[in-house]
Amino acid sequence: MNDAAHIEGMGAILHPGGVAFRVWAPHARNVSVIGSFNGWDGTKHPMQSEDNGYWYADAAQAKAGDEYKFLLFTEQGELKRIDPYAREVTGSTGNAIVHDPQFDWSGDDFQLAPWNELVIYELHVGTFNDEEDVKRAGEFASVSARLGHLKKLGVNAIQVMPVGEFAGERSWGYNPAHIFSVELNYGGPRALKRFVKRAHEEGIAVLLDVVYNHLGPDDLDLWQFDGWRENERGGIYFYNDERAITPWGETRPDYGRGEVRQFLLDNALMWLEEFHVDGLRFDCTQFIRTVNGSDEEELPEGWALLQWINSRITELFAGRITIAEDLRNNIWLTKPVGAGGAGFGSQWDAMFVHPIRQAVIAPWDEQRSLAEIRDAICYRYNDDAFDRVIYSESHDEVANGKARVPQEIAPDDPKGWQARKRSTLAAAMVFTAPGIPMLFQGQEFLEGEWFRDSVPLDWDQCVEFHGIVRLYRDLARLRLNRDGFTRGLCGQFTEVYHQHEDSKVIAFHRWDQGGASDQVVVVANFHSEPLDGYVIGFPAEGAWKLRFNSDWQGYSDDFAGHPSGDVVAVPEPYDGLPCQAALSIGSYSVLIFSQ
Structure with missing residues (x-):
């Protein structure tokens, strides 16, 4: 039966009067805690039966650093088990250690950056x-x-x-x-x-x-x-x-x-x-929410666990x-729990x-x-650009x-x-x-x-x-917009507006609120040949500064250093945008522009 004096918690719970122990073993006939504090003697600290198959003991002699195990008396004989909740062990097949969780966290007031700035x-x-x-x-x-x-x-x-x-x-x-x-x-x-x-x-x-x-x-x-x-x-x-x-x-x-x-x-x-x-980051959530990793045989209690x-x-x-690794293109993983989703903040894409x-x-x-x-580039879950983690x-x-x-x-x-x-x-x-x-x-x-x-x-x-x-x-x-002129890369909005399969050039526009120091244009050449005088659209007229050129020789001596530079967009519609400019780009290179 439960005892009001019993200390809450699982495993080894260090307290001023010693160490309390609790373990779940519903099919055991009796349980003792054995360890370096009692000579590994199963008669010294028998555990009391609590509700629902839990067992409890309090050992005044035990202290942080002591090694211990649970001795279970079962129909299959005596079983010595490492505490499932052990905060520290001597090895994967060794003993549990009474762990002192105290640590000096003073000054640790760290806050995770907003997800669009990670x-x-x-x-x-x-x-x-x-x-x-x-x-x-x-x-x-x-x-x-x-x-x-x-x-x-x-x-x-x-x-x-x-x-x-x-x-x-x-x-x-x-x-x-x-x-x-x-x-x-x-x-x-x-x-x-x-x-x-x-x-x-x-x-x-x-x-x-x-x-x-x-x-x-x-x-x-x-x-x-x-x-x-x-x-x-x-x-x-x-x-x-x-x-x-x-x-x-x-x-x-x-x-x-x-x-x-x-x-x-x-x-x-x-x-x-x-x-x-x-x-x-939760590993392989598809094998939590389904039986065989496909959506054909769901495991509802696994989904409920993720939600909980x-x-x-x-x-x-x-x-x-929290980040899910599911890789099954499941939009429900990052929907809120209240809407029936699993409630993850993002997922590997x-x-x-x-x-x-x-x-x-x-x-x-x-x-x-x-x-x-x-x-x-454009794919998103639940219309949120940062519901996904992207990588090569x-x-x-x-x-x-x-x-x-x-x-x-x-x-x-x-x-x-x-x-x-x-x-x-x-x-x-x-x-x-x-x-x-x-x-x-x-x-x-x-x-x-x-x-x-x-x-x-x-x-x-x-x-x-x-x-x-x-x-x-x-x-x-x-x-991360460290210099204050590429806020668009932290923004929700993306438009791929130029896509030329023959030249293998793709260009897209990123923005947050819009306007100067926000809008970013990215141009990528997936071809082995450089291009000069190549015309693409721009979302606004005026000077666009080249902020990054992956072909710069400072990155590698044998990069070509193709003469890419700033461009001036003139108000002539192109690619569905109000302005256009001609640029040069090296082979297998990326240019990033902003105003």
């Missing part, structure tokens, strides 16, 4: 480093050492691939064994808190990738946690029928069970509250962002990345479809049979002219099209091959290709 940089902690000993994974501290680079680049949000404790020493992170515990090889929970605070001091938000479509499947103490199971499946935390099946193992959580739903909600809220992260988590985040953490990658990777100019590029590289797009964009362009010469020109053409589309732009680690200095969790970034290339780094920095600066 530039995201996705990274993997284990490989975002320059450690000499490549046998050892990178840590949060090694990421912190590069925050100056990211700040100078123009990044104001880091999206960190999953950091929950996983099996083995290296992983992408999408095989979480303990979702409440931070991977020890990365430095553990305190190191993550120090990293978040340090990033905030540099004006950089931290977004965290979370995995709720499956758990493990390796080193998973949750499997048949209290001995009960059906069909030889996973027991109380998982579906025990065909709904358990995912591409990553038969470990889909049971979204219809209240205790499991609470477990996942508590995890999402923990990152926002205890670690001060500024948002969450997003509603609670909106209620408790206004201004934080397959409608952008695939056609843009194809446009620059295609070996022949005639294979580049401007119609597909136009559709990629992500951890998925540069692995699993695919490689970095320069590598795909020129497998035999991924640092050469073609690779540099066409990969930066894609990058310019990321920064100028409507949406939240995102880079993947090392993209700014032409990191090659494909992503592996055992190969750190080659930071020597940051020096070798410093001009390309500057190109990315200049694009980010324009995208």
